[in-house]
Amino acid sequence: MLSKVQAALAKTLAPGEVVLIGLSGGPDSVALLSVLVELGWRPHVCHLNHQLRGADSDADAEFVRQLATRYGLLSTVEAYTVAPDEDSARRARQEFFARVAERTGVKKLMLAHTADDQVETFLLRLLRGAGVPGLVGIWPERQLGTLRVIRPLLKVRRAEIMEYLAAKKLSYREDKSNTDTRFTRNRVRHELLPLLEREYNPAIRDVLLNTAEILRDEDFYLLHHVAQRFYMAACQNDVVNVKTLANYPIAIQRRVLRFWLGGDSENGPSFTFDQIEAVRHAALGDSPSAAIDLPDDLVVCREYERLQKARRKDLERVEGKWPLGLTGETVIRELGVRFVLERVESSPFPQESLDADVLGEGLFVRTWENGDRFQPLGMSETKKLQDFFVDEKVPRLRRGRVPLVCTADGRIVWVVGQRIAEPFKVTDGTRHVLHMRAESIQG
DSSP, X not given: OHHHHHHHHXXXXXXXXXXXXXXXXXXXXXXXXXXXXXXXOOOEEEEEEOOSSTHHHHHHHHHHHHHHHHHTOOEEEEEOOOOSSHHHHHHHHHHHHHHHHHHHOOOEEEOOOOHHHHHHHHHHHHHHOOOHHHHTXXXXXXXXXXXXXXXXXXXXXXXXXXXHHHHHTOOOOOOGGGGOTTSHHHHIIIIIHHHHHHHTOTXXXXXXXXXXXXXXXXXXXXXXXXXXXXXXXXXXTTEEEHHHHHTSOHHHHHHHHHHHHTOOSSSSOOOOHHHHHHHHHHHHSSOSEEEEEETTTEEEEEETTEEEEEEGGGTSOOOOEEEOOSSEEEEETTTTEEEEEEEESOOSOGGGEEEHHHHOSOOEEEOOOTTOEEOBTTOSSOEEHHHHHHHTTOOGGGGGGXXXXXXTTOOEEEETTTEEBGGGBOOTTOOOEEEEEEEEOOO
């Protein structure tokens, strides 16, 4: 076991490098901690008490504190009540690890997933339904925000770990819920895998481990070399061209969309087959407009020949009225925009330059309201703003957040990102020019 961990860490850790370790107190993490210390590392111990098992959870936390003290290691132990489901607990742990990493400046995290965890994960995903991206299982390394997550025990069996603990006379905590067969993973561990070993193939664990590794290597190549090449041809400025996508084989369409959404197996969110198919059908269907809700508050919008993505919170309609200074900078955080206005003698950017005298004083910014009309630059008559949005192919879900610069009496001067209004353009008779610039900001 020692040699396996040493080999796994040879290319990822420098001798004596400071790392974090997630320590539950169970046999796997206790063994990993012991091996790391034996090999010369001094990890910072991290434990999050989920408070789901009452006194047992508190006892786990105290065990971890004492174990870290015994080794003379720094530790961070926190308690946080989470919903009693696997996803909530995992998200809470990830946020906890990120906080500790930020606080300590450490950028690598050791987790104690084993070969048996890999086998169980493969079977669970197969039973639930998964394509190649799901069947790759647990990655030996992955990026989690600023943290590099490393799993040195993925080639180590649980039986080897128990032998190591016994030989070292190391104590550990037992989580009684791991034997509760009401949980699917426990049924796979205690019922399905023994059945497969007994009745079908004594080496089933090796078979599944090898299969997961083959799929992981092939998926990485297909995603980062094949799909990326097609992605670059189909996407500009993070927008998918629907016509280009339609010309690809279905398998490439799926991979391009997954790459675009950030679900690249190793780093990004995980999307199901049905979710990718929903996006694909929205992109290639007969309707020119569609919206698909995805996990992590992500929304995909199709408007005509463009497929775009955004966070749901960034699409919610924003109502308000914000004064706009005639010179200098004005930040409107609710709309995520910064305006910079300056008076100039002349401007090479007619789309962003206006006749200051016609504008008058008291400019303000608001968003779209029913019945809005304006006269786009180059047109002789006004038109409904809704019709203008349709003609300019502004995504339906984004229209409620488009900033509108207006005069004091309410006339629309500039549909930001689109066009200024004809009555306010710079002409030969203009004496004072006001140049406007709008920039996107975060938060």
